[in-house]
Amino acid sequence: KNEVEQSPQNLTAQEGEFITINCSYSVGISALHWLQQHPGGGIVSLFMLSSGKKKHGRLIATINIQEKHSSLHITASHPRDSAVYICAVIIIGKLIFGTGTRLQVFP
Amino acid sequence: NAGVTQTPKFQVLKTGQSMTLQCAQDMNHNSMYWYRQDPGMGLRLIYYSASEGTTDKGEVPNGYNVSRLNKREFSLRLESAAPSQTSVYFCASVGSPYEQYFGPGTRLTVT
Numbered sequence: 001k002n003e004v005e006q007s008p009q010n011l012t013a014q015e016g017e018f019i020t021i022n023c024s025y026s027v028g029i030s031a032l033h034w035l036q037q038h039p040g041g042g043i044v045s046l047f048m049l050s051s052g053k054k055k056h057g058r059l060i061a062t063i064n065i066q067e068k069h070s071s072l073h074i075t076a077s078h079p080r081d082s083a084v085y086i087c088a089v090i091i092i093g094k095l096i097f098g099t100g101t102r103l104q105v106f107p
Numbered sequence: 108n109a110g111v112t113q114t115p116k117f118q119v120l121k122t123g124q125s126m127t128l129q130c131a132q133d134m135n136h137n138s139m140y141w142y143r144q145d146p147g148m149g150l151r152l153i154y155y156s157a158s159e160g161t162t163d164k165g166e167v168p169n170g171y172n173v174s175r176l177n178k179r180e181f182s183l184r185l186e187s188a189a190p191s192q193t194s195v196y197f198c199a200s201v202g203s204p205y206e207q208y209f210g211p212g213t214r215l216t217v218t
Contacts, residue, residue, distance in 0.1 A: 004149065031205050043197060043209040086149070090205050094165070097149030
């Protein structure tokens with residue numbers, strides 16, 4: 001069993017829909033990252049969080065440490081949100097990555 | 108401020124050839140990492156360097172060597188490339204606390 005599990009693996013949506021991507025992990029962590037990887041390949045960090053909730057524009061990330069679960073929400077999705085979203089947990093200073101959720105948003 | 112830079116962007120090698128992937132950061136970070144990304148798998152840690160002069164193995168170090176030349180630069184060397192090393196390689200530097208900054212990646216094909 002992977003230490004970091006993401007769901008769904010693939011997601012398609014119509015523009016304007018509310019999107020949720022889930023991440024579960026099995027061990028104690030220092031913090032959790034949500035990363036975005038565009039088709040061109042570059043990886044950018046969207047959020048790093050260790051408790052509660054963070055919001056940036058249309059993106060919201062939450063984490064429940066007791067339940068070992070995090071969610072990434074995208075409100076009013078747009079085709080430019082199409083990318084792979086990767087959850088990664090920090091364990092003893094190192095990142096363990098999920099396999100990613102591929103999101104396609106159609107106009 | 109360029110962040111994290113990697114060279115080359117693309118490379119094709121024949122089995123047995125050697126090459127060095129270069130990574131540099133201008134954010135004065137102590138920690139730097141090399142990852143590989145393969146289809147259907149999460150990024151996996153090859154080697155990391157917690158500070159200048161130190162390096163440690165990650166999850167998949169076999170077939171690779173690294174050098175932390177100075178605080179800015181962290182290189183990854185393939186001494187004898189194998190088709191199993193066909194992958195996309197990412198370098199990252201880590202700020203405080205745990206903020207990850209990734210390079211643009213190197214797409215390597217070994218034939």
